[in-house]
Amino acid sequence: MKYFCSKDCPDLCGFEFIKNNNQVIFKSENISYLKNNFLCSKLKKFYIREIENNSESYFNDINGNKEICNTESVINKLGLFLNSNIEKKILYLRGSGSIAYNMGYWDLLMSYFNNVYFIEGSPCDETGISAHIEDFGMYYNPVISNLEEVEVIFLFGKNAKVTSPHLYAYLKKLKNRRKKIVYIDPVFTDSASLSDYYVAINPGCDNILCALLLKKMKLIDENIDENGLLKLAGINRAVIDALTSMIKFKKTAFITGYGLQRYKNGKNIVQWINKLAYLTDNLEYLYYGRSSKSNLKNLNIDKKNLINVAKVVGLLKENYFDILFVVAANPAITYPDSSEWQRCLKKIKLIVVDTIETETTKYADYFIKVGGMFCQEDIQSSYFFHSLKTRKKRAINRFPSDIDIVKDLSNKLNFNINIEDINELINNEEPEKRKYKGKELPLIFPSKPDKVYQLLTNSHYAYLNSQYLKEDFEKDNFIYVANQIAELENIKDGDNISLYNKCGNISGPCKVSKKLNNVILIHKNRLLNGKSPNTLIESMATDAYNGLAYYDTYVSISKLNSNLTT
DSSP states (O other), rough: EEEOSSSSSSOOOEEEEEEEETEEEEOOOOTTTTSSSOOHHHHHHHHHHSSSOOOEEEOOOOSSSSSEHHHHHHHHHHHHHHHTTTTTEEEEEEEETOOOOGGGGHHHHHHTTTTTTEEOOSSSHHHHHHHHHHHOOOOOOOOOGGGOOOEEEEEESOOHHHOOHHHHHHHHHHHTTOOEEEESSOOOOGGGOOSSEEEEEOOOOOHHHHHHHHHHHHHHOOOOHHHHHHHHHHTTTHHHHHHHHTTTSSOOOEOOOOOOOOSTTHHHHHHHHHHHHHTTTOOGGGEEOTTTTBBBBBOOOOOOEEEHHHHHHHHHHOOOOOOOOSSSSSSSHHSSHHHHHHHHHHHHHHEEEEESSTTTGGGGGGEEEEOOGGOOEEOOOOOOOOTTEEEEEEEESOOOHHHHHHHHHHHHHHOOOOOOGGGBBOOOOOOOOOOOOOOOOOOOOOOOOSSSEEEEEOOOOTTTTTOOOOOHHTTTEEEEEHHHHHHHHHOTOOOEEEEETTTEEEEEEEEEEBSSSSSOOOOOOTBBBTTTTGOOOOBBBOOOOBBBBBTTHHHHHEEEEEEOOO
């Protein structure tokens, strides 16, 4: 059976699914831009996680005791509860889930409630999208084969080996064809090892680098303090000279990683990369992303009440909402202020829909297990590989899908939800080419408090956002500390250390790393002594006001004891 993976890396991997008795075989399809085809090693593990796990639907009875039962019984109970609380204030939070089109029908269902509150913005790619809409009136990715035409490829914080394995394979192929690769990141990641030139920039300073390059090439005439900016970005003139020589008079691609928009000045960073691409006449080689639903018909959902994503946890603390309805998200560990989230989840009436029990479902009054991407007919585009056609898929397994649950709940609530045939959804019109609007662009500096250290929480191959593979999740489960910081704090490998700030504290084993540029790093959503690193992260908006500034987090450090066994 032909299929595709709709998890939230950008590759949209096509594969053939073969089930022979109890054996499951995944066979990759041909990929035009790669010589050797392959499937990400996570795919079969996700199948096992979603289909073969032991999670079961449940609800809490009148005494608060968990009653495990079939999904139909939980939907009946939930229908009665929602009908009797139809006018209560409901906060609705949906994650990307499997990000294909049909997840949007949850939004449509919730829009039928009179007193529902949708969340404006998300922790995902909203800030970068806002930057592209402001600059071009659209967000769009050129076809991936345009990379064949360039001589140099700049990766701004794009750790493709982890977040986009097929792009990484393509970059290796292009490198073998003598394309130069420049990697810019405060962390020497797995993708940095592929580069011809690595820039260990200070966090949140990519916009400064772009401005210095444009000034050197005399493409902007702003009066800027070049020495001050070099110091702030942690680079020297030799870096600017080297990068300028690579860009000048050459076709150059600029690929922007999604992590850059997770700074307070994230929109400004993305806009300066856009400006660099435009002024060097390389717009056709500028890559950020696009919606996976770009080629699809809109659902036209009426989102009556909107709450900014950075203000949600504050309103939960104030008991502003009566009910929290969570679909395909795990805010107990993935949202900033995670300890505060956990306190709020304990006291609110909580409904959770997910493929497996998570840190969030532990607090649920109603948990509905769904089958996930393997159980649902759906349709999707790749939001990085524009050259891939929009894909359709049938269900592999028979288990209640998100769409099944939406239909059942809408019937219980007497909502008239119309689920359209996916064959009617595709819009095949090609988007217009980007036209830069050329507005005046300030240079917004990152915040740099004294006497504390910056904490980064980057991606790891073992998971995709709130979904992770338990057997792989314990790998690399350390607090990584840059050499410079370790020397200042007299910290060594194996020490048990504590990070703390006004939001809370987290502790765990330390690894001293030469791959970090004066920062501390914990892989996203890791649980160290039961706490997520998001315990330390305040819920702050980016400069687009629709995203969260995870990376503007600063901590103090203390050593608890030495030589902890790791």
